[in-house]
Amino acid sequence: MKKILKTVVLIVFAVLVLGFIVIQFFRPDFTNPPIDPAATLTANVEVPENVKTILDRSCRDCHTNETQYPWYAKIQPSAWFLKDHIDKGRREVNFSTWSALTPARRKRKLSEVCEQVQNREMPLPSYLWIHRDAALSDADIKTLCDWTEAARAKMSE
Template sequence: MFKKILIVILVGFIMIQFFPIDKTNPPLEPGMDFIRIKNTPPDIAKLIRNSCYDCHSNETKYPWYASIAPSSWFLKNHINEGRKELNFSTFATYESSRQIHKLEECAEMIEKKKMPLESYYLGHQDAKLSDEERKKLTDYFKFQIKETKIKNY
């Protein structure tokens, strides 16, 4: 009986591999990207790219497990939700009030250690932020909030 259950599970696992996720990133428009339009310093840009861009941009680098269902389905859903919430690749398309709101959320989520997600660190140790890096990022986002307000109000 145990052997039959194991075979059914194995066959099911093999069958779901025939339903891969689409790992094609949307096209990039460099003039829309947050790092570029805000003239982000290289050290800050690196932190944002390492800790945010896989889920919050059109520059996702899919890890090896993105090819194995069902983890690939979870990952794709997570990326879609992340892009929907905030997409750094299309940041310039946001109205200034929305930019400010998203920057406030970025600062808050990083400050409270809600982002990047703990689960993201499993395959991305370089995304783990020290307290100093968290402060650097939150200060930068808060600076950008002020700059955006000055330019648009």
């Protein structure tokens, strides 16, 4: 009986290890799309240096085409989760392709930026587990919201 149990445990373990090895061959494509410097947020909206610092630190990896990939982007299945967040994040708002948005959508996206950080929905909590320095302080949130408000007001002029 004990022998059977041992064999079963060994087989399950072997299958898991094999599965882990096999999925390593299914790597997502992490090539960053090219960037048109004239199309970016900073080329189209005035972004003060302190705001840019926050966006770079806390949002860039999922909302631009300048994603910097961590070491675990090379390991499945974590790479698949990353890929999913980056694709969805870019689809929602991509600061690298800002000029593709209509003026009305630009204004909406700016207010969503403030809303998301105020509700502490962004940066994604799972991102903060590892990127602890990306967490926003109350002062950071105020800086972002003051900026989005000012930028929106300018667009209405």
